[in-house]
Amino acid sequence: MQQPNSNKRQSCTSANHDKALEHLSRMSITSPVTVNKGFDVPLLGSAPLISDFELPSPIPRIPANASVTMSDEAQCPSTYQQCTLNAIPYNNSLLKKSKLPLSLLLEPYPRVQEQNRNQVPVISHGTITRCARCKSFINPFIQFIEGGLKWQCNICGYDDNNVPPAYDWDHITRQKADRWSTPELNYGCVDYVASSEFMSRPPQPPVYVFVIDTTKQAIHTGIIPVLAEALMASIDRIPNSDGRARVGFITVSHAVGFYGLANKEPELLMMSDIDDIYLPRAHADLVVNLIEAKSVVLDLLERLKVMFANDSFATNDNCLGSALKAARQLLSPTGGKIICFQASLPNIGVGALSSTAIHKQNTTAAGENLLLEPTSEFYRLFAEECTKSHVCADMFVFGSQNIDVATLNVIPRFTGGQTHYYPGFNANNLGDSEKLKLEIKKLVREQVGLEAIMRTKCSPGLACKLYHGNFSFQLPDILILPNVPRDASYCIDLCIERELQGDLAYFQTCMLYTTSAGERFIRVMTTCLPITRKITQLFYNVDQQSTARAMAYQALDKAVTLKIRDGKEYLAQKTMAICNAYNKEVIGTIPSKSAQLNVCRSLSLLPAMVLALLKSEAFNDTGIVPTNIATQSGILLRTLPTSLWSRYVYPRLYSLHNMPIHAGTFDSSEKCIMPPSVNLSSEKLERHGCYLVENGQRILLWIGKEAVPQLCSDLLNIQQVNQVKSGQIPSLPELNNPFSERVRRIIKNLRTDLRHSNFYPSLYVVREDGEPMLRNWFMTHLLEDRQHFATGSRFQKTSPYSAMSYYQWLGHIKDGI
Incomplete structure (x- = not known):
């Protein structure tokens, strides 16, 4: 066997590095990942160490000779x-x-x-x-x-x-x-x-079938022109490096509409027999090569904007189940993606859903219902059929409480897809339409597996x-x-x-x-x-963000199979058990009423992250969070990428009016420098200040009620704070002053950063003494504060976690152990 030598081992050539490897090989394989891992952090009386969110993931300590080549890249x-x-x-x-x-x-x-x-x-x-x-x-x-x-x-x-x-x-x-x-x-x-x-057949081309709701409700929301424009703008960016990509279109209302795209002009073929759906034309006429039929596809998208410009001939009937079966038939030879846009409740044919069942979900006592509970078995069975044919579905769902997000999410859940939900969507709202356009573009352009x-x-x-x-x-x-x-x-x-x-x-x-x-x-x-x-090494080598996410997955399982309240109790009891184990097994004491509550640095953020989960929309059992909003929150907690998950759970708050002079400018690598984040507490808010809180899904810009005219003018081109209107906006006005440029650069960075996956955060302006609902919404992001909820018809005696401040939560943990 040829023996390794110094010039053939990758990343192991320098003398300094060889000395470092020699030193590492003599160290214990279970030494702490970073210095001060074993240092106890007193939690009571101290704010969460939010700067630790920015630390890189801990690196496991293994001997240098654990890998056969001693490569620096041996570890995944x-x-x-x-x-x-x-x-x-x-x-x-x-x-x-x-x-x-x-x-x-x-x-x-x-x-x-x-x-x-x-x-x-x-x-x-x-x-x-x-x-x-x-x-x-x-x-x-x-x-x-x-x-x-x-x-x-x-x-x-x-x-x-x-x-x-x-x-x-x-x-x-x-x-x-x-x-x-x-x-x-x-x-x-x-x-x-x-x-x-490793192949049962040659690799298949990427194939996309778009299923579009054309009911009266969908027309009222204005989704059809918006999605048509988004698809027209993305047509050249659909993954198609080998020229094999194919597309097809289906519209759905009281009947299923197929579109022949093999000729010079698109042709609509309506199928009114929704109980026995079949393809009205040859497969090659309905799913066409994107390059060969590009002009016809663009023609169809342009016509869709006109065909459904008004609801004169539209109905409220929606046979989504039949349309989905038709889409699967189109994709069954090759596999591919169904991208479905739904703004109304499927109410006829297979997969019809009952508004009564949805109403029952919405009126169930808070915390007593299941999270992500579907109301029809059809969608799970349909997902199983899709999986056999290598078909995935992505759902874009619009509307408020009259649509069943939990049931529609079943197909993406079991086919590897994604669900996007737009409550109260209105295309006339530029913020709504901008968000939808960009999220459609991101999804269809994505290089997927x-x-x-x-x-x-x-x-x-x-x-x-x-x-x-x-x-x-x-x-x-x-x-x-x-x-x-x-x-x-x-x-x-x-x-x-x-x-x-x-x-x-x-x-x-x-x-x-x-x-x-x-x-x-x-x-x-x-x-x-x-x-x-050694149990000490378990605690010193824990990855607290991964631990919080694993606990969230387990709690979601309980909320899905038992009740939402069971998921919350699991999170609370698990946190107490971990803190108790650390104090008992590592420190050797159990906290008394006068003693401090200590954990190691590698667990110092866990109580704060769990409290954030308990206050999240998914686990909120106060009765004020609509079922569909809670469902979407549960979906995000389950599917968000790791880089965005902790930010969604524990938002970042930035003080803009007094941020460092370099914040909002570019560093040497052309990356935007972000201001330092501050703790999620109202104690950090000054009446004359301007703050930004974001969680990857939304950005809220807070204007204090005593904000000076210069700040209002520089940021919003408004002379007095009492003239500032709270609400959603597509973007800040482009003003020619340094403060405006820096803030716009920060917001652009938050919206375009790769960590945001396929989501485009909405932007809201919130004036402190403006719209009460928006003000309260902003305050719910301040997770370290005690929160107050108005009682309502669904409000029940709930577990106190949703209302606790961070310090009350720590006291509750201490009392529990």
Whole structure:
């Protein structure tokens, strides 16, 4: 076997780095991830350390020689795969004692790759090496044995795997190969070009079928011209690098409208027999090549704006179930995406929903209903049929309480899609129409993964227990993903079935998928974590943001299967249990009435994040949050990308009137410099101040009631604060002064930053003494304050969490332990 040398080990060439590796190899594999991890943080009397939100994800500490090449890239980046614990307990008893969740958070297809596809090395040499026993892929943490002729699997320990000859001999160049430079032995995340054994059929083209509601309600909202303009503007940006992309259109009201696009002009074909839907023309006439039929598609979109300009011939009947079945028929030969726009309740034909059932949901005692509770079984069965054909659905839902978001979300939930909800949408509102246009453009332009399956393997003794996210599950442990959106997040709860052996544990997730360009890849992500016998190391090596998210997934499961109140109680009791375990097992005391409540720095934000979850719209049981709003919040908590999730849970508040002079300007890399965030407390608000709070879904600009005329003039071109109107606006006016330019730059950065995925935050101006509803809405984002709720018909005696201040919450935790 050819031996490694200094000029052939990637990222290991400098003398300084060699010394660092030598030093690391002598350190304990379970040492803290960063300094001061073991330093106790007194919580009582102190505001949350919100600056810790900006810290990078903790890095697991493993020996340098844990990987066969000692590459700096051997560990899978946390962007793709992250564990709640960066040190794994050696047995289940230790895990139970800590009360910490053990979960794996996955984001296998992050959006950052759209900017740089080469971030994940692509292996195209044709050699795909897997363990003969467990079928795990070779990775940087295997070991070569028997003089390099065989390799030992780090996942299952099997030691009779043959090393491929190609690792030492390049049969194309007929020269010696350097096995130590192969990407799969140097990188924890790689893409293999899939061979024929991983394909049941050739990669299919990206196909999109748009299902558009044309009922009277949809026409009143004005969605049709807006979405038509958005699609016209995006037609050249739909992923189509190989020229194979195809599109089709269906409109739905009392009947299903198909559109023939194979001729010079579009042709409408109405199908009134909604109980036995079938295709009125050949498949090739209804789903056409985007390049070949571009002029006809643009003609149709232009006509849609006129055809449904008024509701003279429109009805209130909606046969969405039949339209969805028709869309699946169009996509069944190839798979693809249904992108559905719905503004009215499906009320006729298969999948018809009852407004009575929705009314019952809305009037159920607060906290006693289920979250995301569907009212029809049709949509789950339809999703199963879609999965078999590799069909995914994305839902754009409009309206208020007369539509059933929870039921319509069932299809994206089980096909890997996304749901966007626009309550009270009105196209005449420029803010609403701008948001819809941009979110449609983002979604249809997205380079997605298609026809994917995903599986995770663990070291012996570890097992995958529960799975969370938008997918279908196939026994024993395979996730079926007809569509893998950029930044889609998944969570796997792990369990320890028997005592772990050795010093290191391994997790390997493999995803077989097709790109929008028709390339078939296998993405392999391998993570190595130290095993510890010390409970202190569990706490010092916890990732608190991942921990909060894993707890949220588990609470959502309880809210979906039991009641919303059960989910809230789980979050509260779990937090108390973790704090109690730390004080008992690490500090060695139980807090008394006069004692301080301490946790380690790596858990200092957990109580604040859990309180934020308890106050979220998804778990709010005061009766003031409409069912559809709570449903959408639950959907976001389940599906948002990791980079945006913590911001949605715990918004950022910025003080603009006194921000540093460099805030709102560009740094050397042309990135906007953000002002420092401040704690979410009304104590931070000054009457003359201007503040911005944002959570990735909305941006609220607060104008104090004593704001000086100069601030109003510079920001809004208004002379006096009492002339400022509260409400939604598409953007701030473009004024020629430094303050306006800096604030607009900050807002633009918040709206266009890649971390925002397919969502475009709405912008609202809130005057302190203006519209009371908007003022109260802004104040609900100040999560560290005590909140007051007016009683109403649905208000019941609820758990007190929604109204607690941060300090009351800490006192409640202390009393509970």
